[in-house]
Amino acid sequence: QLQLQESGPGLVKPSETLSLTCNVSGVSISSGSFYWGWVRQPPGKGLEWIGNIFYSGSTYHNPSLKSRVTLSADTSKNQFSLKLSSVTAADTAVYYCAREGSYYLNWGQGILVTVSS
Amino acid sequence: EIVMTQSPATLSVSPGERATLSCRASQSVSSNLAWYQQRPGQAPRLLIHGASTRATGIPARFSGNGSGTEFTLTISSLQSEDFAVYYCQQYNNWPQTFGQGTKVEI
Numbered sequence: 001q002l003q004l005q006e007s008g009p010g011l012v013k014p015s016e017t018l019s020l021t022c023n024v025s026g027v028s029i030s031s032g033s034f035y036w037g038w039v040r041q042p043p044g045k046g047l048e049w050i051g052n053i054f055y056s057g058s059t060y061h062n063p064s065l066k067s068r069v070t071l072s073a074d075t076s077k078n079q080f081s082l083k084l085s086s087v088t089a090a091d092t093a094v095y096y097c098a099r100e101g102s103y104y105l106n107w108g109q110g111i112l113v114t115v116s117s
Numbered sequence: 118e119i120v121m122t123q124s125p126a127t128l129s130v131s132p133g134e135r136a137t138l139s140c141r142a143s144q145s146v147s148s149n150l151a152w153y154q155q156r157p158g159q160a161p162r163l164l165i166h167g168a169s170t171r172a173t174g175i176p177a178r179f180s181g182n183g184s185g186t187e188f189t190l191t192i193s194s195l196q197s198e199d200f201a202v203y204y205c206q207q208y209n210n211w212p213q214t215f216g217q218g219t220k221v222e223i
Contacts, residue, residue, distance in 0.1 A: 102208040103151035107160035
């Protein structure tokens with residue numbers, strides 16, 4: 001059964017880089033049929049697409065986040081990662097990783113990341 | 118970017134009643150629309166894709182309709198576990214975008 005699990009620091013200082021990893025079990029991320037994505041949700045607010053990656057390395061990200069987003073995948077560990085640079089309080093959110101086939105078929109449980117000094 | 122507008126923001130209903138949620142796109146998204154349910158403290162769960170196709174394991178009381186710019190999600194007879202927030206998402210145009218959500222409450 002497919003499972004996704006986010007991991008990383010729950011607290012990041014302003015201007016630093018947020019780094020999260022999503023460990024995938026139950027299916028290989030290099031199976032080739034899906035993208036692997038990140039979505040975030042500020043406390044009490046709606047969902048925002050961050051970006052996604054194909055196992056080959058092709059990436060797409062939300063233009064609203066400009067060039068702050070870096071996505072990568074490690075097929076040997078069956079995981080993919082998100083880095084968001086120059087964070088501010090506005091980046092405080094629950095971050096979800098997900099398997100994506102245009103829409104989101106499977107989600108991780110989410111990880112709350114707070115940006116604060 | 119396509120703006121997705123959901124209405125109403127909050128829908129108050131009783132168990133056993135029918136609930137109809139709306140989602141409007143700022144331009145046509147064909148049938149490339151999905152609906153998600155999010156219960157408190159949980160990740161979203163896919164309900165509907167392709168505007169009207171139920172995802173695996175989703176009860177038949179959930180149905181989706183529409184194409185172009187106007188879409189609806191209907192819950193035919195609300196169960197206690199259906200009280201949640203519902204989001205629509207378009208994936209026809211890049212970047213994909215979500216609506217702001219409709220909260221279904223008692």
